[in-house]
Amino acid sequence: MPELPEVETIRQGLQARLKGQGILSSERSSAVALRKPSPLPLDALTGARVVGIRRHAKVLFWDFEDGRTLVAHLGMTGKFLFAKAGASREPHTHWVVGLEDGGELHFVDPRRFGWLSLHAPDNPPQDARHYGPDALDPALTAADFGALLASSKAPLKAFLLDQTKVAGLGNIYACEALWRAELSPRRLACNTPKSKVALLLSSAQAVLRDSLAQGGTSFNDYVNALGKPGDFLLDLAVFQREDLPCPRCSALVRRIQQAGRSTFYCGTCQR
DNA sequence: ATGATCTCCTGAGCGC
DNA sequence: TGCGCTCAGGAGATCA
Helix, strand or coil, X not given: CCCHHHHHHHHHHHHHHHCCCEEEEEEECCCCCCCCCCCECHHHHCCCEEEEEEEECCEEEEEECCCCEEEEECCCCCEEEEXXXXXXXXXXXXXXXXXXXXXXXXXXXXXXXXXXXXXXXXXXXXXCCCCCCXXXXXXXXXXXHHHHXXXXXXXXXXXXXXXXXXXXXXXXXXXXXXXXXXXXXXXXXXXXCHHHHHHHHHHHHHHHHHHXXXXXXXXXXXXXXXXXXXXXXHHCCCCCCCCCECCCCCCECEEEEECCEEEEECXXXXX
């Protein structure tokens, strides 16, 4: 389940090998549809050259020399894998790119929650326009964050997951950020104590940075572009730790459902 | 307009 | 061993 740190780790891996590189072939290698249709067919990337790869929240933007942009969202189970030319393809491989350096890049996504959409220069992607500021954007101030909190009646957990408010947090990091800030996931965003606003923002950013420094959280399907899992899992305080002791107060971690998602928190020290 | 719920999809994990 | 059931969740669509 790639979230911001995983996607940034993947971006770095892609950027290191793809920047400036030409695409010799581009083949949509499965007939099944992804989450969203692409305005331009991916096959049209043959002959294109990568200028660089940007990230906003969990979305990757590949910029090409000719002004086109490829938007890539990994959804739940999407991954990019470098392979040798002609290498066997994993099941659910949807896109195969032949690279100038002789290798291949495969996009694999079993659950197909991800998408790839290629945009012409005069039809730039809209996908990130409704996203809020990236959670790690240095321009995002505690004052901005406080204003967003004040304007929402959603529970804090739902608020943090809402990409239109602040973008980049998923279920794992929302739970962990609330634990670090000692705030209950059930508290309404607009009822966040003023004294906690800056703490919640810095907690969210800290948990993302800590994870990023370790190459992302390793769960189920996540591997970086080299096929290597991250190792943040051991540092999680509450996520998927139901009935285990809270690292801070030793009360047992609870699990509840919010908006159809599991929330893990300590009912004793998160208020 | 806002928040809550439903939906898509496959594989892992579980109980019998 | 193997079948069938439940669950996981990002985010767009839909509902209240």
